[in-house]
Amino acid sequence: MNILLDILGSVIIAGIVMLALFNANTYQSKTRFASDSELQMQQNAKTLADMINYDLRKIGYEYENTPFIEADSERISFYSDIDLNGSVDSVTYFVSDTSDANGTLNPHDKILIRVTNTDTLRGPSLGLSKIKFSYFDKSYKPSSSFENICYVKAELWIESIEEVDDNFLFTYWEMTINPRNL
Numbered sequence: 001m002n003i004l005l006d007i008l009g010s011v012i013i014a015g016i017v018m019l020a021l022f023n024a025n026t027y028q029s030k031t032r033f034a035s036d037s038e039l040q041m042q043q044n045a046k047t048l049a050d051m052i053n054y055d056l057r058k059i060g061y062e063y064e065n066t067p068f069i070e071a072d073s074e075r076i077s078f079y080s081d082i083d084l085n086g087s088v089d090s091v092t093y094f095v096s097d098t099s100d101a102n103g104t105l106n107p108h109d110k111i112l113i114r115v116t117n118t119d120t121l122r123g124p125s126l127g128l129s130k131i132k133f134s135y136f137d138k139s140y141k142p143s144s145s146f147e148n149i150c151y152v153k154a155e156l157w158i159e160s161i162e163e164v165d166d167n168f169l170f171t172y173w174e175m176t177i178n179p180r181n182l
Helices: 002-056
Strands: 068-072 073-082 091-093 112-116 118-120 128-136 152-157 172-177
Touching: 002 091, 002 112, 002 152, 002 172, 068 091, 068 152, 091 172
Parallel strands: none
Antiparallel strands: 068 073, 073 091, 091 112, 112 118, 128 152, 152 172
C-alpha cells in the first residue's frame, strides 16, 4: 500500500513539474513574440521617420519662390529639386485609407504615399495609423501662411502589424524640421 501511495505521489509531483515547465515555455514564447513585435514596430517607425525627414529637409531647395503648394494637417506638398538633377520637382506626402494596407492583420494601418511630379510611390505597410503635420513661423508659433513657415513638425502614430496579447502595440514618433531653404 505504501508503494502505491509513493507512486501516486511521484506521479502528482511529476505532473506539477511538467505543468510548470509547460507554463514557463509558453510565457517565454509569448514574451519573445512581444519583444520581436515591438522591435519590428520601432524599426518601422524609424524607417518612416527617415523617409520623411530626408525629403522635408529639402523643402525649397533650388526653388526661388514660396515652396509650399499645400500644407495641412494630413498632407504636405512642396517644390524642391528632390533628386538633385537640376530641375524642380513637386513632392506630396499623404496617407492612404485603411483598405490599402490589406497585407497586415492590423485594421488601423495605412500606407504612406509619396508623389514626386507624377510618379507615385506607395510604400509597404509599416503599421502607420496616423500622420499629422504642423507648421510654425520663425518664433515657433503656429502659422498657416506659406510665406511665414520656417518649421515643419511631423507626428507619426505607428502600431504593430500583428496583435500581441489581444492588443496592438503602439509607438509615437515626432520630429521638427527646419529646412535650410525656407
